[in-house]
Amino acid sequence: KAGVTQTPRYLIKTRGQQVTLSCSPISGHRSVSWYQQTPGQGLQFLFEYFSETQRNKGNFPGRFSGRQFSNSRSEMNVSTLELGDSALYLCASSLTQGMGEAFFGQGTRLTVV
Amino acid sequence: DAKTTQPTSMDCAEGRAANLPCNHSTISGNEYVYWYRQIHSQGPQYIIHGLKNNETNEMASLIITEDRKSSTLILPHATLRDTAVYYCIAGSSNTGKLIFGQGTTLQVKP
Secondary structure (H helix, E strand, C coil), X not given: CCCCEEECCEEEECCCCCEEEEEEXXXXXXXXXXXEEECCCEEEEEEEEEXXXXXXXXXXXXXXXXXXXXXXXXXXXXXXXXXXXXXXXXXXXXXXXXXXXXXXXXXXXXXXX | CCCCECCCEEEEECCCCEEEEEECCCCCCCEEEEEEEECCCCCCEEEEEECCCXXXXXXXXXXXXXXXXXXXXXXXXXXXXXXXXXXXXXXXXXXXXXXXXXXXXXXXEC
């Protein structure tokens, strides 16, 4: 079956702009989580959605937001982009809320200039 | 979530078993031990997880000490494709929140 799909794969944005990233989970998976990966901070948890509700949130400013649709697809939005937001953004899906076997997408590489 | 401690890097000869240790001395009773790996420029890949008992799947074995303060991931016959960063994570099964540490860079050598 198809894996987790993230679009776009690469993005270049200017400081101050906003960006929306998309994640399509594996069919049947209802939980979607988002992570930010940078060379300095490593992999950091952003938030988790399950049944269209945000269940957990990491320690990120309010400029980072997300949502989940009824078909479990999820979007992540970053407003007022800063240079430090340049990172690989990863999405993971799992069958139910909680851990265990989470499947990650290839990520979206965001560069802010 | 409990913090985990792993060696920064390890080498392993191709075909030999790779044993990756992880310390999680502050793990609580309802926290699982999860292992993921990340091959350069790809998303992390789930390997295995366990609570108290040792676990085995087609990829690896997970040995958890009786006091649950540490664990070892075993790749029985390492190949060059197993070269990756391996992350040990202690987390609750009630959330989808994974706290990744710095991981262990495993280099499998011919």
